Amino acid sequence: DQQVKQNSPSLSVQEGRISILNCDxxxxxxxxxxxxxxxxxxxxxxxxxxxxIKDKNEDGRFTVFLNKSAKHLSLHIVPSQPGDxxxxxxxxxAGGGNKLTFGTGTQLKVEL
Amino acid sequence: xxxxxxxxxxxxxxxxxKKSLKCExxxxxxAMYWYKQKAKKPPELMFVYSYEKLSINESVPSRFxxxxxxxxxxxxxxxxxxxxxxxLYLCASSQELEDTQYFGPGTRLTVL
Numbered sequence: 001d002q003q004v005k006q007n008s009p010s011l012s013v014q015e016g017r018i019s020i021l022n023c024d025x026x027x028x029x030x031x032x033x034x035x036x037x038x039x040x041x042x043x044x045x046x047x048x049x050x051x052x053i054k055d056k057n058e059d060g061r062f063t064v065f066l067n068k069s070a071k072h073l074s075l076h077i078v079p080s081q082p083g084d085x086x087x088x089x090x091x092x093x094a095g096g097g098n099k100l101t102f103g104t105g106t107q108l109k110v111e112l
Numbered sequence: 113x114x115x116x117x118x119x120x121x122x123x124x125x126x127x128x129x130k131k132s133l134k135c136e137x138x139x140x141x142x143a144m145y146w147y148k149q150k151a152k153k154p155p156e157l158m159f160v161y162s163y164e165k166l167s168i169n170e171s172v173p174s175r176f177x178x179x180x181x182x183x184x185x186x187x188x189x190x191x192x193x194x195x196x197x198x199x200l201y202l203c204a205s206s207q208e209l210e211d212t213q214y215f216g217p218g219t220r221l222t223v224l
Contacts, residue, residue, distance in 0.1 A: 034212065043116070043202050043215035044155065073119075089154055098143060098209040099168065101152030 003027045003074045006103035013110050019077040023090035026071065030092040034100070035064060035075045047088075048075070064106050082109045085089050115139075116216035124222045127193060130148055133219045135186040135203030143167075143209045144186040146178060147202040148216070159184060161211050166175050193223045 002073035005024045013019045021035075031052040050057040050073065056063045057064050063076045077084055087107050093099040113186040116137045125131050135144065143162045160168035161180040175197075178190040186203055200220050204213040 021196060032210075036215070039198075041220065043118075043204075043217045046212055046214055049212060081144070093210075097155055098145070098160050098162075098213075100155075101178070102153055102156075105152075 001026070002104070003030075004090060004101050004103040006088075006090060006106045008106050009087070009104070010107040010109070012078045013108065015082060015110055015112050016079045019060075019075075019080045019084065019108055019110065021075040021077075021088050021090075021108065023055075023073045023075075023103050024071060025073075025092055027092070027094065027101075028071070029094040032093045033066060033073050034061075034091045036089045036091060036102075037084075038089060044089060077108075080108075082110050082112060084108060085110050088100065113119075116203055116205055116214055118201075118216040118219050121217070121220060122220045123134075124199055125190065125193065126224050129193075130189070130191045132190065133166070133188040133201055133203075133221075135205075135216055137205040137213075137214075138184055139205065139207075140183075140223055141207050141214075142183060142213070143206045143213075144180065145206075146186070146188055147204065147205040147215075148170035149200045151199075153196060159188075160209070167209070185194075190221075191220075195223050198222045203213060 034049040035047045057088045087105045130175040146158040159178045179187040200218045203216040
């Protein structure tokens, strides 16, 4: 039972354009969401998070949007840079809990 | 400084060997985690420690034995592993249980 889903296994974007990565969840108890970036043979790097009391959080080039009614969140990267090429995981937790449930990841490729 | 270090980077072991993975953080975090990640899959939680006490064991086989000797160190002792245990083992830490988790680079384990 995959409670956090990233339906696009890969995404290709041109440098300078916007990258939009999507994530859907099924567990209505999830109230804290995170995005991690992962390069091959490295651990995930925390990017940005959002609490369920908000619908948007922004940090530099990264913005996360949360639509609770649709159980959907998205990560926008603008402008996209070649160094952004990596696998992006969304993750969720419930009730201030410590158990992160990860999505399956989206491989982003930013082309010159 | 959000650095979590893990040693060794790579480990190859036979099914009869005993080995240990080590994780260290000096951020004063009181919660530490072990995850397992197979190729093209999301990280899966194995163990959670909070204030040096085991908080969560996600029904992990006893051939994996965690240990938290102090608040900065987390070990994972391995014994009689199977080839299917080959994976990237990730350590993470957070200030408290409900806070953002920061990951180490992982140990790539191969069981022959």
